[in-house]
Amino acid sequence: MPSHQAVRDAPITQFINCLLLKDHKLIRDDLWVRSGRILDPEKLFFDEKVHADRRVDCHGLILAPGFIDVQLNGGYGVDFSSGGSGLQEGLSLVAQKLLTHGVTSFCPTLITSPPQLYHEVLPKLPRTEGGPHGAGTLGVHLEGPFISLEKKGAHPELLLRSFERRGMEDVADMYGDLANVALVTLAPEMPRSGEVTRELTRRGVRVSLGHSTANLCQAEAVVKEGACFITHLFNAMVPFHHRDPGIVGLLTSDRVPPGRRVFYGMIADGIHTNPAALRIAHRAHPAGLVLVTDAIMAMGLPEGRHHLGQQTIEIEGLHAYVAGTKTLSGSIATMDMCVRHLRQASGCSVECALEAASLHPAQMLGISDRKGTLDYGTDADFVLVSQSLEVCATYIRGERVWVAPAPGASNHA
Numbered sequence: 001m002p003s004h005q006a007v008r009d010a011p012i013t014q015f016i017n018c019l020l021l022k023d024h025k026l027i028r029d030d031l032w033v034r035s036g037r038i039l040d041p042e043k044l045f046f047d048e049k050v051h052a053d054r055r056v057d058c059h060g061l062i063l064a065p066g067f068i069d070v071q072l073n074g075g076y077g078v079d080f081s082s083g084g085s086g087l088q089e090g091l092s093l094v095a096q097k098l099l100t101h102g103v104t105s106f107c108p109t110l111i112t113s114p115p116q117l118y119h120e121v122l123p124k125l126p127r128t129e130g131g132p133h134g135a136g137t138l139g140v141h142l143e144g145p146f147i148s149l150e151k152k153g154a155h156p157e158l159l160l161r162s163f164e165r166r167g168m169e170d171v172a173d174m175y176g177d178l179a180n181v182a183l184v185t186l187a188p189e190m191p192r193s194g195e196v197t198r199e200l201t202r203r204g205v206r207v208s209l210g211h212s213t214a215n216l217c218q219a220e221a222v223v224k225e226g227a228c229f230i231t232h233l234f235n236a237m238v239p240f241h242h243r244d245p246g247i248v249g250l251l252t253s254d255r256v257p258p259g260r261r262v263f264y265g266m267i268a269d270g271i272h273t274n275p276a277a278l279r280i281a282h283r284a285h286p287a288g289l290v291l292v293t294d295a296i297m298a299m300g301l302p303e304g305r306h307h308l309g310q311q312t313i314e315i316e317g318l319h320a321y322v323a324g325t326k327t328l329s330g331s332i333a334t335m336d337m338c339v340r341h342l343r344q345a346s347g348c349s350v351e352c353a354l355e356a357a358s359l360h361p362a363q364m365l366g367i368s369d370r371k372g373t374l375d376y377g378t379d380a381d382f383v384l385v386s387q388s389l390e391v392c393a394t395y396i397r398g399e400r401v402w403v404a405p406a407p408g409a410s411n412h413a
Helices: 004-009 041-048 087-101 115-124 168-175 193-202 216-224 246-252 275-284 335-346 350-356 359-365
Strands: 012-022 025-034 054-057 062-065 067-072 103-111 140-143 181-186 206-209 263-266 289-291 304-308 311-316 319-322 382-385 391-396 399-403
Touching: 012 350, 025 041, 025 350, 062 350, 067 087, 067 140, 067 335, 067 359, 087 103, 087 115, 087 335, 087 391, 087 399, 103 115, 103 391, 115 168, 168 193, 181 193, 193 206, 193 216, 206 216, 216 246, 246 275, 263 275, 263 359, 275 335, 289 335, 289 350, 289 359, 335 350, 350 359
Parallel strands: 012 054, 012 062, 067 103, 103 140, 140 181, 181 206, 263 289
Antiparallel strands: 012 025, 062 382, 304 311, 311 319, 382 391, 391 399
């Protein structure tokens, strides 16, 4: 840990000629960074009486917080649910590739798997800081196996489990040590789900509702125990019905405890959710929308058959199906693609689209004091994007870790 004096003596970088996304608005201002943190320039000028050591011209681009993906199963031939000796190498590859899409941190996601795989893999997936080597990891997202048989989606049926018998003890037996876990998706209609949610929340693990046949009352009951997220809204859950809207009804529920917000993930790839449904969700609860890719190992790969955990997946165009069926199995979308699609499909502002990929996931994970904003004192993880939301450069802790190559040139980050 560097001393206070060492931090004060570190070089200061001033990012000029940019539009900053701050307090839900784009403002023309400069950004100051030292030792990986965003600085308050007034304190620099009046307290320390110092100036920038170097300036970076952003050429009028938008400077926004780095993107955060809380549901990412893999990509580029890597499946986090496969385990094996090459896991860390594969994780590093995905983390490095994510920089090209503006993602500065993410939650590696494991779908329903056997207990021995969780016990093998989870200790190998610690939280990490990002850098030139790749995006940082914020903790693992465990999606299953405590989910509904009727809404299993691409999850292997034989591996689904319940915690009806022993509650949290069943969870501990399944996963092992939860130290590296940030988020668990479960079906709220399962017996003892409130008890399990309460204990996971007490341990600092966020609980998400998904792959579920729950009605609205069942969903609300688990939210009261601490659940704060909905896994890929509309997908793998009971469709909205006017007499009982199910989990979807949480977006406008009046039973959410005061001061709490329910967030919801959206796979805005134009395939998993019709643009009209995306517009309905956004207009009903814009402050809760969290963009997720739910990308699988086939992201970045050509069409054909690939693997996702225990399943075989077939890629046809932009669709990923369980082989031999038309059941969607994650996506092959990238986060910057989702940001652009949300903007185009919903008609929301540029600010809203960018915050759905940065501020909202950070708030859901409870880390907005250091990620997802450009507030003073937070980590200097950010992206430079064009007005059309194309990623031009990615920065972690104030250092450029990727830059879009000039036409005809190779990329030198």
